[in-house]
Amino acid sequence: MAFGSFGGDVVAVEQPRRSSRAALWLLLPGVVYLAATYLAPLVSLVITSLKTPDLVNFDIGRYLYAFDVQNYVHVFTQYGAIIARSFGYSAMATVFALLISYPLAYFIGVTLRKYPLWQALALILVIAPFFMSFLLRTLAWKAIFADEGPVIHFLQSLSILGPNAHLNGTPTMVIFGLTYNYIPFMALPIYTSLERLDLRLLEAGSDLYANPISTFFRVTVPLSLPGVVSGTLLVFIPATGDYINASPQFLGSTQTAMVGNVISDTYFNLLDYPSSAALSIILMVLILIPVSVYLALTKTEDLL
Amino acid sequence: MAGAFDDSGADLELVGITKRFPGFTAIENLNLTIPAGSFFALLGPSGCGKTTTLRLVAGLETPTAGRILIGGKDVTDSPPHQRPVNTVFQSYALFPHMTVLRNVAFGLSRRGIQDALGRAHEALRLVELDHLAGRRPSQLSGGQQQRVALARAIVNRPALLLLDEPLGALDLKLRRQMQLELKTIQDEVGLTFLHVTHDQEEAMTMADTVAVMNKGRIEQMGAPEELYELPKTSFVANFLGQSNLFTGQVVSSSALSIVVSAAGTTLEVPRERAERHAGTVTIGVRPEKLTLLVEKPAPAAGTNVLGPGIVSDVSFSGVSTQYLVEVPGAGTITVFAQNMVFGPVVNRGSEVWVSWAVGHGFGLGDDQEAELRFTPDDDTQSIATQRRAALEAELEA
Known part of the structure; x- marks a missing residue:
């Protein structure tokens, strides 16, 4: 019938598999680097997390090699609430960063496509904060939101905040700080995805009876998903372990402590190395769980 | 909305269409009537305004002046998704993140039509690609993608089917076969076809009526033999x-x-x-x-x-x-x-x-x-x- 004459339908999309010794040799520096900087510390961390205090010659910060699984039980029961809080803050910061970054990335990657100069300038503006230490930037926010600072005065004059209100040290500020500091990590991967978006596909969508909203969710979003996935991971993973924003020296208080702050305290102040190591490993495992669920849901493992 | 789509095609009428882009005029006072059920070809060199005409009909561009009527209904101010028109794009514009089947069912699903997937299978059978329904467009050859693009458009039974140099990417032999197939499909489903091309042979073999376009206006219009003779x-x-x-x-x-x-x-x-x-x-x-x-x-x-x-x-x-x-x-x-x-x-x-x-x-x-x-x-x-x-x-x- 109609297309019988075309026949064949031979499609050769199998990627040729090339194996060569040269490729393996080229991999060597990477393997050595990973072994030295990832595997070795990881092994050391696991060993430390299982150490036990030296009860014979007791001294603070002195531990013996052991297999003390109690360390894990101990930190999990004692700091469980803080771990949960870390994930909560981080998840909220990730969502806010996504909500702010997606329109931003769309504007730069699609709307400004016709104006390369403006596009380049807008990109520089996204990256510009990196030119300044994020510690200084976070401290600047602390000053801006300080009790005697302009924002509090303004909100008090509008009677939105009471006379003794604070912003610094509240969960809102910690989430704000996390969101602010990680926005570029969300915006840039999404921009990269949207910048390649073929606008003719959007025209095809509208030609096929999809209204602009439907086209956005059925064409634009799925095609920019790789960027959204990378951005989400780049924000969520480091934000969960972040200990700067939540620290009382910056935007947080003791009530907003995240797991990073606890790891830092148990290590530097309490010199409780096994506990901080155990917490680090718990954090790592707990991050892996939602990340793998997320990747399975978005089916983009091949992008990583 | 479904009432706007029928099985017999619809007249297309362009009344005094002018389209100006910053710096140049693409179309100058174009008047054109394409009767329902015809296979109409707009033929012209690149830059003559033929693709712009097609995009105006599809709703992807807005005319500077003039009206566009489809089946007697003024659609000049309708957005593209509300027009009873489908386009086979020059680039095919298949959605890379969807299977062939989902691509073909896209338009039907957006209009909330029952059994979208069943009808998509039917359209794929018409272009003899049903066995590849589960593939992604990137796994198909150029000719197969072209047929998917065609199936994706005709499955909607639009009153008017727009073809933007759909055979441009095909080699000569495949092109000849596709030309005949398009003609067969048009005879079978009876839609109004508006075909834009720079290939005179393609226009002459396929169309009932050819309009030769140059510099934003139609130089001559008629049956291919008439134009040639x-x-x-x-x-x-x-x-x-x-x-x-x-x-x-x-x-x-x-x-x-x-x-x-x-x-x-x-x-x-x-x-x-x-x-x-x-x-x-x-x-x-x-x-x-x-x-x-x-x-x-x-x-x-x-x-x-x-x-x-x-x-x-x-x-x-x-x-x-x-x-x-x-x-x-x-x-x-x-x-x-x-x-x-x-x-x-x-x-x-x-x-x-x-x-x-x-x-x-x-x-x-x-x-x-x-x-x-x-x-x-x-x-x-x-x-x-x-x-x-x-x-x-x-x-x-």
């Missing part, structure tokens, strides 16, 4: 096939014909085949209508004769042979001769006369332009001629 402007005469054109003063005219003094002699053209009957006119004749003669023919009524001239080039192209004849005062004349005998009938350098029946000539409505607005250089014959000229120039240098 009786071009009315020098652009059409040269864009649609090749023509030998001569310009001169009308020296006498009768009820049946006009006689033009041109090319150092007088040439007769039937009155009803000429657009203008007085003053300076341009007349022409198609190369295959010419006969080469090696001896000066006796003057005969109903025949035009030019010559003597010298054959400057002979190129053999299988079915026919193209001769270029230099006739003093008439310039270079192209002659196509069927290869009825082995080898060329005359050789390079031969002295020949060229004759044709008066009834085969035509008179144009405009003056022959010194410089063609668009040189038709995309057919194999003229490419061969050019290549040969270039090689000869190289050897001589």
Whole structure:
């Protein structure tokens, strides 16, 4: 019938598999680097997390090699609430960063496509904060939101905040700080995805009876998903372990402590190395769980 | 909304359409009516405004002035997703993140039509790709993608199907087959097809009506044979096939014909085949209508004769042979001769006369332009001629 004459339908999309010794040799520096900087510390961390205090010659910060699984039980029961809080803050910061970054990335990657100069300038503006230490930037926010600072005065004059209100040290500020500091990590991967978006596909969508909203969710979003996935991971993973924003020296208080702050305290102040190591490993495992669920849901493992 | 879609196609009417882009006018006061169920081709060189016309109909561009009516309903201000129109894009624009099946079902699902997937399977069977329904577009060949794009459009049964050079990316053989298939599908489903192309052969083999477009306006419109047999402007005469054109003063005219003094002699053209009957006119004749003669023919009524001239080039192209004849005062004349005998009938350098029946000539409505607005250089014959000229120039240098 109609297309019988075309026949064949031979499609050769199998990627040729090339194996060569040269490729393996080229991999060597990477393997050595990973072994030295990832595997070795990881092994050391696991060993430390299982150490036990030296009860014979007791001294603070002195531990013996052991297999003390109690360390894990101990930190999990004692700091469980803080771990949960870390994930909560981080998840909220990730969502806010996504909500702010997606329109931003769309504007730069699609709307400004016709104006390369403006596009380049807008990109520089996204990256510009990196030119300044994020510690200084976070401290600047602390000053801006300080009790005697302009924002509090303004909100008090509008009677939105009471006379003794604070912003610094509240969960809102910690989430704000996390969101602010990680926005570029969300915006840039999404921009990269949207910048390649073929606008003719959007025209095809509208030609096929999809209204602009439907086209956005059925064409634009799925095609920019790789960027959204990378951005989400780049924000969520480091934000969960972040200990700067939540620290009382910056935007947080003791009530907003995240797991990073606890790891830092148990290590530097309490010199409780096994506990901080155990917490680090718990954090790592707990991050892996939602990340793998997320990747399975978005089916983009091949992008990583 | 579903009521806007029917199985018989709908009239398309463009009324006084003008489209200006910053810096240039793409379409100037275009009026066009395409009757329901026809296969209409807009033919023109790149940049003539044909794709813009298509995008205006699809709703992807907004006209600067004028109205667009589909089935009598004004859709000028409707967004593309509300128009009963589907497009087969030049780039196919298949959604890379969806399977072939989902691509085809996309339009039906958006309109909330029952059994979208079942009908998508049906459309894929029509283009004989149902066995690849689960693949991604990137796993298909160019020809297969083209068929998916076609299925994705016709599954919606649009009143009007727009085709934007859909065969441009295909090789010659596949292209021929697709042309026939498109025509078959049009006969089967009875939609109105609006096809945009720069390929004159494609337009002529597929369309019922061809409109030749140039510089944002339609030069001539009609059935392919009519356009070929009786071009009315020098652009059409040269864009649609090749023509030998001569310009001169009308020296006498009768009820049946006009006689033009041109090319150092007088040439007769039937009155009803000429657009203008007085003053300076341009007349022409198609190369295959010419006969080469090696001896000066006796003057005969109903025949035009030019010559003597010298054959400057002979190129053999299988079915026919193209001769270029230099006739003093008439310039270079192209002659196509069927290869009825082995080898060329005359050789390079031969002295020949060229004759044709008066009834085969035509008179144009405009003056022959010194410089063609668009040189038709995309057919194999003229490419061969050019290549040969270039090689000869190289050897001589």
